Amino acid sequence: MGRVIGLTGGIASGKSLVSAYLRELGAQIIDADEIARRVVQPGGPVLREIVAEFGDAVLNADGTLNRKELGRIVFSDPAKLDRLNRIIHPQILAEIKMLLNKHRKSGSERIAVLDAPLLYEVGGEGLVDEVWVVDVDYPTQLKRLMRRDNLSEEDARRRIAAQIPLEEKVRRADRVIDNRSTPEDTRRQVRRLWEELHRRHRVESTSGK
Template sequence: MKVIGLTGGIASGKSTVSNYLRELGAVIIDADIVARDIVEKGQPALDEIVDYFGKEVLKNDGTLNRKYLGAIVFSDPDKLQVLNSITHKRIIERIEEKVDYYRCESNLKAIFIDAALLIERKVYLITDEVWLVTASKEIQIERLMLRDNLSLNEAIERIDSQMCLEQKKQHTDVILDNSKDINFLKEQIKSAYKSVCGGA
């Protein structure tokens, strides 16, 4: 079984690729879902976050206010590093548990780890190959402002907080170009998926 990392800059269209892979029958481990799970109420990571950032990062019901915390860390690289140090090791452990489960419980030809920070957080080290979704910075900014209702500066801050595209390409085996229409993207996905799993 191949373990394939799927990544891309924020608002590059990675979720679109992930959703289409599901339509093709792929099994996806979504790092965003794992990241949410490990900061749920009662989890050790949430306690550590509150210890460092204060109770202000909690909603009234005691759950994490992700938007409020995001506004703090995306404007302060040091605080983003602290948050990553709290959550990263736990995310990796949970992903590895899921990979091991699929290795033991099924005869899949491939599974995908969908992770925005696949390369930055070295999750790619547990994969066999990496697929990178790309789009121009202008397209990313436009999509991000629309999707998350952000100002231009907020959108640029979030994009600039991530590793640049050229650095990501150094660790990439397959590039999926999402600068045109959806059909152009889907043809690339189908071709790459067929080369790994056979059929599409």
């Protein structure tokens, strides 16, 4: 099959929960956040460029990236966030392309899921066959983000505002998963979409598409 789903949503919308369900169902997960962590490892060119741009304050004592301090700097200044994105996004996108090409050429029947919170922001939707967006209402998203990352309301609002609005992502999606209710309800939606995807593939295979 070599088919690829792009899974995205707003920050703290519940995308990780959906990704975990898809893994349970047999999907191969390509985690953009994991790739982002790899590209900023000590000794690499990306981390050197980040330090050159934002200073040694963004490093921990052991030379690793201090994500909390970097976040404090860039989420309070859109211009700085843009500079950071220009440094890291091309590297993340290059690795994603490499992994997806490897998947497509493998001949595997397994479905791959590109789990990417910034799929639209980096223009990654063109790399996948369809996009699934995890949706949630703004008050719930805000509350979850504050609790998850121990942020003030002001800081949480800034981080949400730094992404494409969730309403826009929903409008552009091929499939939408509503994560406003219980985890069980979300799981049912994911399973239904997964089964529909396999049915569609069987029809396409039979018709020769």
